Amino acid sequence: MPNELIPEIESILRSKFYDIVGKYYEIPKILYHYTNITGLVGIIGSQKLWATDRRFLNDSSEISYGLELVKEILSEKIENEKSEVVSEFMRRSLNIDIVINIYEIYISCFCEEGNLLSQWRGYGDKGDGYSIGIEPEKIKNRNYQIGKVIYSREEQNFIINSILDYHCKLISELACERGVKANRDLITSFTLNFSTLVSQIICLFKHPTFAEEKEWRYVYLIPKYTKPSESIFFSSLDTVKFRNNSEYLIPYIEIDLVNEENEFKIPIKRVISGPSKQPELKKVSLEQFMEKKECFKIEIIDSNIPFRN
Numbered sequence: 511m512p513n514e515l516i517p518e519i520e521s522i523l524r525s526k527f528y529d530i531v532g533k534y535y536e537i538p539k540i541l542y543h544y545t546n547i548t549g550l551v552g553i554i555g556s557q558k559l560w561a562t563d564r565r566f567l568n569d570s571s572e573i574s575y576g577l578e579l580v581k582e583i584l585s586e587k588i589e590n591e592k593s594e595v596v597s598e599f600m601r602r603s604l605n606i607d608i609v610i611n612i613y614e615i616y617i618s619c620f621c622e623e624g625n626l627l628s629q630w631r632g633y634g635d636k637g638d639g640y641s642i643g644i645e646p647e648k649i650k651n652r653n654y655q656i657g658k659v660i661y662s663r664e665e666q667n668f669i670i671n672s673i674l675d676y677h678c679k680l681i682s683e684l685a686c687e688r689g690v691k692a693n694r695d696l697i698t699s700f701t702l703n704f705s706t707l708v709s710q711i712i713c714l715f716k717h718p719t720f721a722e723e724k725e726w727r728y729v730y731l732i733p734k735y736t737k738p739s740e741s742i743f744f745s746s747l748d749t750v751k752f753r754n755n756s757e758y759l760i761p762y763i764e765i766d767l768v769n770e771e772n773e774f775k776i777p778i779k780r781v782i783s784g785p786s787k788q789p790e791l792k793k794v795s796l797e798q799f800m801e802k803k804e805c806f807k808i809e810i811i812d813s814n815i816p817f818r819n
Contacts, residue, residue, distance in 0.1 A: 516699055519684075523677065523700075527707045530672045534658045534714060542624035543642045543724050546635035549649075550781070553642060554803050556764075561654075561730050563761040568632075569716065570650050573615065576666070576712025580606055583670050587678075595685040596678045597692050602676075602701040609705035611734075614750070615713060616763050618728040620644070624656075624782045625813050627723050634784045637813075640788035640796070641782040649767055654728045657714045661721035669711060677704050691778040730763060780809035785816070 528535075543559065548723050553559060564572045567613050591597045620627055624641040634641060646656055660666055681700045685693050713729045732750075752759040767777065781800075789812050800808055 512753045513527060519680070519699065520703055522680070522705050523707065526676050527711075528675060530668060530676075531711050532661060534667075534711075535537065535656065536658075537646050537656055538622060538726070539647070540624075540643045540645055541622060542584070542622035542629075542782070543618075543620050543644060544629045544633035544639060545642065546639040550640045551799075554799075556806065557767055558640065559618055559728075559767060560762045560766040561618040561728060561765055563759075564615040564617050566760045567617060567619075569720065571717060572617075573712060575717055576715035577606060577718055579608065579666055579715065580670055580708055580712065583667065583674065587674065590639055591678075593678075593682055593685070595697060596682050599677070599681055599697045599700050599704075603704050604698060609702065610709040613709070614732040614734060614761075616732065616761075617713070618738040618765060620726040620728070622724045622726060624780070626722075626724070627695050627785075627815055630813070637784045637815075638786045639705065640786045641784070641813075642778060643780040644767070645777045645779050646773070654730050654765070655710070655713075656726065656728050657711075659725040659727060661716055661717050661718045661724070663718055667717050670708065673704065673707060673711075675726075681770050728765060730765075731762075753816065778805070778808050782811045785813040789813075 528612070543553075545553070581604055584604050588597055588600045591600065612774065619633075621641075623629075624643050630637045630639070631642070661670070673813050677700055682694060684696055709732075710729075713756050714727060716723075716725070750761050752761055754760070779795065783789065783796055793810060793812060796810055800806070800810065
């Protein structure tokens with residue numbers, strides 16, 4: 511396959527990819543980040559959020575869940591495929607782990623609702639924490655992808671099948687009347703493209719049992735073996751920092767939150783105070799803290815959920 515055709519084919523495949531998954535990347539007006547008092551003070555003080563290495567998130571099946579689904583679909587289709595070129599493309603794509611392991615994946619988690627009891631329990635310090643409502647469209651830092659987490663197995667299957675079927679259709683058309691070497695190059699190009707695109711979307715796949723979280727994600731992909739100046743992404747491994755828990759160090763990167771209008775560096779719309787035992791004191795102290803930080807336009811709301819932690 512002539513090298514000059516590769517960018518054109520990549521553009522066609524990526525365009526089709528966004529036709530299939532585009533609705534999951536439509537940014538909402540506001541998203542909520544649940545945290546404890548230390549997290550709130552840190553976010554306001556540093557004007558940054560943290561994105562954590564995906565291997566250290568709460569769900570132990572992160573990414574691997576999506577990888578297994580992709581391999582399952584590929585294996586089923588290979589059995590019934592008659593085209594030698596298409597079959598070889600799918601067999602090579604079974605090694606998608608190799609492509610996804612080229613990147614370090616960092617994720618920051620949000621929720622589309624700011625007052626969910628399950629989120630207070632899991633991430634909001636059992637109600638003593640806060641839910642920070644951020645307007646993602648006002649964040650100047652675009653060095654990430656933001657998407658809605660997909661929990662439905664039916665939707666996940668549809669997405670992977672649609673991406674795969676289009677790759678198979680296009681490679682089958684291009685492989686006609688080409689020489690053996692040209693087809694080998696074609697298979698290599700399609701395998702890399704399919705694996706890269708699928709690696710992107712499975713960062714948003716989670717097991718259906720997590721559906722009540724209504725999660726959105728900021729996803730950063732950092733190439734392990736590329737110099738920062740050559741990176742097709744905007745982050746590099748020299749941006750990685752570490753924090754400790756009781757057992758080990760947790761890798762993370764900082765997300766710089768900058769308001770495009772420069773009125774206030776963090777585009778926070780509101781902060782919801784969790785359902786604690788002393789809501790009035792909690793709200794008064796938060797109002798004083800925001801005033802001290804000159805965050806005058808941020809709305810402060812009580813949760814009002816009748817929950818005793």
